[in-house]
Amino acid sequence: METHATRSKTIPTTRFKLALKSLQVFLPVFLMFAKATSAHAADATLDSGDTAWMLISTALVLFMTIPGLALFYGGLVRTKNVLSVLMQCLALTALMSVLWLVFGYSAAFDSTGMEVGKVGLHSFIGGCSKAFLLGITGDTLTGNIPEVLFFAFQMTFAIITPALIVGAFAERMKFSAMLWFSSLWLILVYLPICHMVWGGDGAFFADKGVLDFAGGIVVHITAGIAALVACIVIGPREGYQTTAMIPHNLTMTLTGTGMLWVGWFGFNGGSALAANGDAAMAITVTHLSASAAGLTWMGIEWIIHQKPSALGLATGAVAGLAAVTPASGFIGPIGGLCIGIVSGAVCFLASTSLKRKFGYDDSLDVFGVHGVGGFVGTLLVAVFAAESFGGNQGSLNIGSQFGTQLCAAVVTAVYTGLVSYILLKGIDKTIGLRVTAQDENQGLDLALHEETGYRY
């Protein structure tokens, strides 16, 4: 069971210490945590309630990628590329799952040789004792859920993260290059960052006290930064800013938005790894942040362009969902509302003014929405996790926590940016990153897959 040093285990321990300090004031809170800790101490018993919730959460998060994200992105591209985007999401789902079994899970969550405060190789990457899930059966537990369920739940995160990046280089990257980039990126960026944040005691960021409940750093900052680098390295689409590149089916995009929104309940609620109050609070703040961010984006558009747009409302909601992710298990409803409002406004600026100013073609605004949203949430968790702001992190010091969060976010961004750049350049030099101009004009559906999305 020592290998399961995951969030479920580390977080209550931290809280336990914090609660001790303010025992008199927060006696009821303390009792709650004491109960949670003793439940862990009892160990090795499967909780059917927790297991049921995690089974559902796993399905919900997979549903976010296929078809949620696929539809969200598919609707935003032009008719001639719709299938290529859907296929990229579907192919990544399959490929990342296989990699996750082969060594991904092990590299992210094997905690062999790790102990608190000790910095070594395994502070940055896990071991390989769990490759192919060797030795793990349906009876092996992580906390009080089957380990194979924890494996499957985390697998859905490893699927959606590279799939998010697809939006940045949509409509122009070679399918083979996309597969190579995503695979190498998973190995060199996602796995170490995931391990550093969620690897448990002895993991680099975890030891520093970095708070990332469901993946603001692990998922959204990594995907967002990789997206920014990818769209700059591959260059803008043919005719970018001179020809109209209008989303071909916003009905699809809005359908996908709904699926993402609902699926996010599994993403954030499931990250509690238990069917408890933390999970309930997580889905509630998640929903509130999405609502507040959607309304904020819509409101700003209403003022600037005189019309509220469906795409604006949907994009704002997704920004709110991304931003609340790192904070969702630590904050209260007001925190959710505030993170929503801030991310709605900041992501709007990033996806419109900032993008226009620098002229990069982040085609479906992965950086503007996920990267920036992830940053906003990762920083604001330091504020709203504090008890004085409605959070559950006891006497957390906002100033120092903010510094910790900022450091982790910047280190992750720099590392992700650097590795992504090298990978993209390497692929460009070898098999080539981009389709020919002729193929791009024809559309990737026909040029790369010899199919079309629509026949009418």
Added chain:
Amino acid sequence: MKKIEAIIKPFRLDAVKDALAEIGVAGMTVSEVKGFGRQKGHTEVYRGSEYQVDFLPKVKLDIAIDDERAAEVVAAITKEAHTGKLGDGKIFVSDLINVIRIRTGEEGPDAL
């Protein structure tokens, strides 16, 4: 014989079709088309990017009719498709050289 091509606003199609059916027009072909005239296009905004959309969706009716009934058909379309705003559309009337009914091989006015 005359061929009447009318470009109208899509939402007036049902009214025009009913009016033509009332005066005994036995058939027509309808297509969804795009184009612009004095109405020009419009702008669309997606995530803050403005796009000028020049071609607006319209409906085109093709009707073949006897010479003597052409004016009546034109009047019915004009009346029902009219809203008084830019973009109501146009009607083109041209001479029709021949019509063939494929099933029977009939030609000319008999095939109408």
